[in-house]
Amino acid sequence: MTISIRSVAKTFGRFPALNGVSLEIADGELLALLGPSGSGKTTLLRAIAGLEFPDKGQIFFDDRDMTYASAAARRVGFVFQQYALFRHMSVAKNIAFGLDVRKGPAKPPRAEIQRRVDELLRLVELTDLGKRFPNQLSGGQRQRVALARALAVGPSVLLLDEPFGALDATVRKSLRRELRRIHDATGVTTIFVTHDQEEALGLADRVAILNHGVIEQVGTPQQVHDEPRSAFVAGFVGEANCIPGAVSGGRFTGGDLSLSAAGVGDGPGVAYVRPHQFSRSRAEGVDLTVRRITPEGPVVRLEGVTTGGQSLEAAFSREAAADVAPGRSIKLGIDRAYIFSA
Amino acid sequence: MSAGHRLAHEDPPWIRALVLGVVAAFLVLVLLLPMAAVFVEALRKGLGPAMEAIGNPDARAAIRLTLITAAITVPFNAVFGVCAAWAVAKHSFPGKAFLITLIDLPFSVSPVVAGLIYVLIFGAQGWMGEWLIEHDIKIIFALPGIALATIFVTFPFVARELIPLMQEQGVDEEEAAISMGASGLRTFWSVTAPNIRWGLLYGVLLCNARAMGEFGAVSVVSGHIRGLTNTMPLHIEILYNEYDFVGAFSVAALLCLLAVVTLVLKTLLEIVQPPTRRLGH
Numbered sequence: 004m005t006i007s008i009r010s011v012a013k014t015f016g017r018f019p020a021l022n023g024v025s026l027e028i029a030d031g032e033l034l035a036l037l038g039p040s041g042s043g044k045t046t047l048l049r050a051i052a053g054l055e056f057p058d059k060g061q062i063f064f065d066d067r068d069m070t071y072a073s074a075a076a077r078r079v080g081f082v083f084q085q086y087a088l089f090r091h092m093s094v095a096k097n098i099a100f101g102l103d104v105r106k107g108p109a110k111p112p113r114a115e116i117q118r119r120v121d122e123l124l125r126l127v128e129l130t131d132l133g134k135r136f137p138n139q140l141s142g143g144q145r146q147r148v149a150l151a152r153a154l155a156v157g158p159s160v161l162l163l164d165e166p167f168g169a170l171d172a173t174v175r176k177s178l179r180r181e182l183r184r185i186h187d188a189t190g191v192t193t194i195f196v197t198h199d200q201e202e203a204l205g206l207a208d209r210v211a212i213l214n215h216g217v218i219e220q221v222g223t224p225q226q227v228h229d230e231p232r233s234a235f236v237a238g239f240v241g242e243a244n245c246i247p248g249a250v251s252g253g254r255f256t257g258g259d260l261s262l263s264a265a266g267v268g269d270g271p272g273v274a275y276v277r278p279h280q281f282s283r284s285r286a287e288g289v290d291l292t293v294r295r296i297t298p299e300g301p302v303v304r305l306e307g308v309t310t311g312g313q314s315l316e317a318a319f320s321r322e323a324a325a326d327v328a329p330g331r332s333i334k335l336g337i338d339r340a341y342i343f344s345a
Numbered sequence: 346m347s348a349g350h351r352l353a354h355e356d357p358p359w360i361r362a363l364v365l366g367v368v369a370a371f372l373v374l375v376l377l378l379p380m381a382a383v384f385v386e387a388l389r390k391g392l393g394p395a396m397e398a399i400g401n402p403d404a405r406a407a408i409r410l411t412l413i414t415a416a417i418t419v420p421f422n423a424v425f426g427v428c429a430a431w432a433v434a435k436h437s438f439p440g441k442a443f444l445i446t447l448i449d450l451p452f453s454v455s456p457v458v459a460g461l462i463y464v465l466i467f468g469a470q471g472w473m474g475e476w477l478i479e480h481d482i483k484i485i486f487a488l489p490g491i492a493l494a495t496i497f498v499t500f501p502f503v504a505r506e507l508i509p510l511m512q513e514q515g516v517d518e519e520e521a522a523i524s525m526g527a528s529g530l531r532t533f534w535s536v537t538a539p540n541i542r543w544g545l546l547y548g549v550l551l552c553n554a555r556a557m558g559e560f561g562a563v564s565v566v567s568g569h570i571r572g573l574t575n576t577m578p579l580h581i582e583i584l585y586n587e588y589d590f591v592g593a594f595s596v597a598a599l600l601c602l603l604a605v606v607t608l609v610l611k612t613l614l615e616i617v618q619p620p621t622r623r624l625g626h
Contacts, residue, residue, distance in 0.1 A: 054520050075526040087517035091539040101525035104535070156525055 004065055004159040004192050005030050006051065011060035012216075013046055020046040022216035023060065028194060033186050035203035036196045038213035039239070044196045045164055047213070051194065052162050053077045064159065080153030080191075082163040086145045088137040094148050095120050095133035101156035123151040126185060143174040150182070154189065161186075163195035167202060179206050200240050204228060212236050234343040237275035244315050246274040247345065255342045258311030259289050264342040271345040276337055278304065278318035284336030291315055292332045296324070303327070383601055386594035398584075398592035399599055406572040407580035407596070410491070411557050414576060417492045418499055418556040423549050426503025431537070433504075434511030435519065448504050451497055459497045460565025463490055486568030491576065494562035499555045506548030507541055514540055546614055554607040558600065 006028040013021040020043045028034050036044040049055035051062060053074035061070045069077055089097050096103075102116045111119070124130050127147035137145055146166065153161060166182065167175040183206055186193050197203050203210045204224035211221045212235075220232045231237035238245055248257020250272035255264040257274060264272065279302075293307040303324040305317045317335060319327075327333055355361075387395045398404060429448055433441060451459065465471050467484040477484060484490045518540070522532040560578040567574040569583065577600050584593035 052524055054524065074520075074524045075528070078526070079524060081521065081524040083517050083521060085517060087521040089518055089521075089536055089539075100522065100527070100535075104522070104525065104527040104531050152521075152525070 006160060006192065006194075007063040008047070008051070009061045009063070011047070011050060011057045011062065013043075013050060013055065013057045013059075015046075019216050021050070021057065024213075024216070024218055025060075026211055026218060026221065028192060031190045031192055033183070033193045033206065033208045034195075035207035035210045036194060036213060037198070037200060037203040037210050037240075039198060042213040043216040044198075044213045048162050048164055048194060048196045051160070052079050052081045054081070078156060078159050080156060080158030080161045082146075082149045082153050082161070082166055084165045084168055086137075086149040086169075088145060088148055088152070090137050092136075093133065094129065094135050094137070094140070095124070097137070097148055098123055098133075098152045098155050100152065119155060123155055126154070126188070127151045127181070141174075142170050143178055146170065146178055147181070150185065154185075154191070158191060161189075161191050161193040163193070165197060166195055167197075167199075175202075182206065204240070210240075212239065214239070231275070231341050234273055234275070234341075234345070237341040237343070241277060242316070243275040243277050243341070246276065246313060248272055248274060250342065250344065255340075258313045259309055260311070260313065260337070262337060262340050262342060267342050268344055273343055273345045275341040275343075276315075276339070278316050280337065280339045281315075281317040281319075282336045282338050283319065283323055284334050286334075288334045288336040289313075289315075290332050291317070291335050293327055293329055296327060296329060305333075380601060383594055383597050386590055387598040389594075390591050394591050395595040395598070398589075398595035401592070403572045403575070404580060404592070404596055407575045407577045408599070410488070410575065411577040413488065414491055414495050414563075415553055415556040418495045419549055419553050421496055422500045422552050423503050423545065425500055426505075426507055426548060426552075427541070427545065429504040430507035430511050430541075431533075433508050434514075435516050435537075445508070448501050448508075451499070451501050456494075456498050456559065456561030457565055460494050460562035463493055463497075463562075463566050467493075485566050486570065486574055488574075490566035491563050491574065494566045495556050495559050498559050498562050499552045502552035502555060503545065503548035506544050506551070510541060510544040511537075543614065547611060550607050550611045550614070554604050557603055 006026075008024055008026040008028075010023045010025055011021055012019070012023050022043070024043070024047060026047075036047060038044045046055055050057050053069070053072060053076070056071055061068055063069065064077065089100065092100070098120045099116050102111055102119065105111070120133065121130075124133055127150055129144060129147055129151070132140065132144065137148065140148065150163075150166075153163075163182075167178055170178065179202060182193075182195075195207070204227075207224065209221060209223055210227050212219045212227060214235045220227055220236045222230070227236060228241050231240060237243055246257040246260060248255055248260070249270065250256075250264050250267045251269050253263065253265050253267070255262045255267070255272050255274050257272075260274070262274060264274075289309045289311070291305070291307040291309055293305050295306040297304040297306075298321070299318075301320060302318045303321055305319065305324065305327060306314070307317075308314055315335070399408075429444070432438075433445055433448075464485055466473055467477060467490060468474055469478065469485070471485075484493070518536050519532050522536045523529075527535065558578060559576075560582075563576055564579055564582075567576065567579055569575060569579055571580075571583070575583065577596055581593050581596050581600070584590075584596065
């Protein structure tokens with residue numbers, strides 16, 4: 004099912020959580036809503052679920068206007084940040100809940116519900132834990148139960164709020180793969196909220212980046228990482244050196260750095276350069292006095308200060324940085340920079 | 346305790362012994378001795394006269410009235426308490442802080458004043474007095490007045506027990522139920538109610554104990570008509586004032602026993618309460 008969000012705005016008291024957000028989500032897509040806390044990403048997710056209603060704008064499921072439809076009518080699967088499992092019900096009862104509450108002919112017979120629960124337990128690899136209670140499970144297992152419960156109703160869209168936020172790093176990684184596998188197996192349109200860019204870029208087909216209640220950019224992980232369209236995205240996604248300066252006549256100057264800035268208007272500006280976008284240069288570039296060297300797998304990270312006093316972080320392959328030592332000065336060329344008006 | 350096992354936050358043994366001693370002495374002096382005295386006085390002339398005092402028709406009427414009052418008050422306040430706690434804990438609306446303060450009012454107002462309020466409204470000289478007399482409805486000096494006064498005094502118990510519990514539980518589970526298509530009522534019965542049942546029982550027991558023991562408010566509205574509008578606490582006072590000590594203490598002992606039973610039930614609840622209630626993170 005496709006979801007179409009059109010100019011949705013929502014205010015809590017005097018705090019604007021969403022400021023006219025428009026977003027199209029394709030059928031079967033896995034989309035991440037990425038942003039810092041307070042960016043409105045959870046509010047947007049809750050508005051899609053029907054747990055929050057927008058002040059303005061519309062939300063369409065395919066071509067049906069669902070803006071003010073009840074949560075129950077939307078047939079969404081929602082996975083809460085703290086899972087919100089029913090603590091007095093067994094795992095199997097939790098998963099069956101969405102089917103158990105159906106009335107009349109819509110309610111499947113008991114054997115059918117049981118079959119569906121077993122199937123879901125298999126899908127999330129908790130086959131033997133149906134009789135357990137939520138407090139007898141680990142965090143990762145609870146997360147799987149929450150996922151199975153959300154999928155039980157055969158939702159048209161699966162929504163997850165910070166799905167891995169409460170888990171430790173190793174469990175987080177394996178569950179991330181798990182979610183991808185389950186998404187590919189069920190093909191259900193999936194939207195998840197996260198403040199963790201690694202999670203968003205590593206898992207989603209497309210990423211929507213929110214800040215202050217507006218969408219800054221939507222694109223594939225590669226697009227938002229390599230072609231940031233705003234200063235916020237450049238700084239928020241991936242690592243970047245942030246260099247303040249000014250643009251004048253298509254040229255950016257910041258300290259002892261000078262870069263071509265075609266198409267950027269005159270005035271104060273800011274340049275973002277990722278650590279791997281530096282190169283060792285002999286001729287032109289800036290002089291960096293290296294302060295610290297940190298090996299990281301196949302690369303070496305250099306931290307240092309330019310003659311103009313700008314702190315920079317650069318990453319080079321081990322071979323390229325073989326001759327570098329703390330205290331030494333090296334010349335850096337800049338292969339690529341993202342320059343925006345400040 | 347060996348010095349090697351002493352923890353940083355623990356005080357020296359003699360301080361702990363002193364504090365514990367003070368608490369124990371205080372409890373014995375203020376709680377246990379008077380309770381024991383009640384039973385000793387009741388049985389001063391043997392079990393026979395004590396049973397006789399309880400079997401007396403006026404005493405039986407008082408016991409009946411107390412039980413009826415509790416039977417009216419407790420369900421009423423249980424329902425009210427659940428509604429109030431649900432409204433306060435799961436929703437936000439203007440005037441919420443004021444509502445919470447209002448719920449606490451009976452704790453801070455003297456029960457005698459509470460009784461007087463009802464006399465002022467429903468008494469013969471009160472605002473609705475004439476109308477009530479015309480329509481031959483008795484509230485003051487009758488069961489309705491006693492029930493009203495008791496409801497007023499005991500209504501914070503259930504709500505106060507449930508509000509922090511429901512606030513801590515949050516609305517996630519309810520939202521999850523609704524997002525899976527459950528109706529509001531179904532959500533309440535399947536999700537909210539099971540999560541609060543132990544707290545509710547606890548509140549109901551406390552409310553019941555207080556409803557049976559309430560003196561001040563009931564004293565104002567009851568009229569002290571023997572065999573008709575005397576509850577157990579009022580009956581005890583009358584017997585005592587008439588120097589019928591065995592009678593007074595026998596009924597008092599019975600009231601104590603009811604309270605003890607309540608507290609034993611409460612303790613049992615705490616033991617029985619399954620550990621599956623809490624969902625840790």
